[in-house]
Amino acid sequence: MADGEYVDSDGDGYKESYVEDSDGDGQYDTVYMDTDGDGYADTVGVDTDGNGYVDTVGMDTDGDGYVDTVVEDTDGDGEFDTVYMDTDGDGYADTVGVDTDGDGYVDTVGMDTDGDGYVDTVVEDTDGDGEFDTVYMDTDGDGYADAVGVDTDGDGYVDAVGVDTDGDGELDSYAYDTDGDGEFDEYESDYDDDYDDIDDDYDDDIF
Numbered sequence: 001m002a003d004g005e006y007v008d009s010d011g012d013g014y015k016e017s018y019v020e021d022s023d024g025d026g027q028y029d030t031v032y033m034d035t036d037g038d039g040y041a042d043t044v045g046v047d048t049d050g051n052g053y054v055d056t057v058g059m060d061t062d063g064d065g066y067v068d069t070v071v072e073d074t075d076g077d078g079e080f081d082t083v084y085m086d087t088d089g090d091g092y093a094d095t096v097g098v099d100t101d102g103d104g105y106v107d108t109v110g111m112d113t114d115g116d117g118y119v120d121t122v123v124e125d126t127d128g129d130g131e132f133d134t135v136y137m138d139t140d141g142d143g144y145a146d147a148v149g150v151d152t153d154g155d156g157y158v159d160a161v162g163v164d165t166d167g168d169g170e171l172d173s174y175a176y177d178t179d180g181d182g183e184f185d186e187y188e189s190d191y192d193d194d195y196d197d198i199d200d201d202y203d204d205d206i207f
Contacts, residue, residue: 105130144169
């Protein structure tokens with residue numbers, strides 16, 4: 001049986017957290033916290049690699065008694081960089097956010113929008129400004145993106161879209177909102193030999 005004790009983690013005089021040595025090595029590696037004061041633990045932190053620091057935290061954010069959000073420090077640098085969320089309450093993560101550049105902000109998010117257990121939509125902040133500007137969609141469920149939307153002018157709205165209409169794995173049709181009114185007004189098909197420069201300015205806009 002794991003050894004543990006209750007502790008007052010926030011200094012309010014109440015012992016609302018429980019720490020334990022789950023693997024019997026003499027070091028506490030798991031902490032259970034009651035953050036809302038209802039008498040039940042809603043946050044669990046675990047030191048999975050034994051370095052003395054919590055690197056995985058599970059949280060019950062909606063108060064239903066089940067963990068729905070997990071954050072992890074996957075590279076061991078002391079900063080949480082990956083978050084898994086179960087947004088529909090089925091017990092499985094359907095949204096995953098990753099901080100790929102280590103700046104402390106999630107810049108890539110993958111989502112299972114149709115509930116089949118596989119990520120079909122990915123949004124990215126490709127320029128590091130804190131705003132998502134590119135979206136990749138797998139509309140046919142084959143595991144590959146067949147539609148890509150880009151916010152080229154940074155106004156928060158997609159204004160260029162590339163689509164693989166024939167299923168060969170290459171984008172071949174494009175639509176643009178050239179005047180920023182929210183409506184696509186220009187269309188192109190099969191004009192870019194390398195399929196990566198959606199505005200034909202010789203600057204790779206997608207890949």
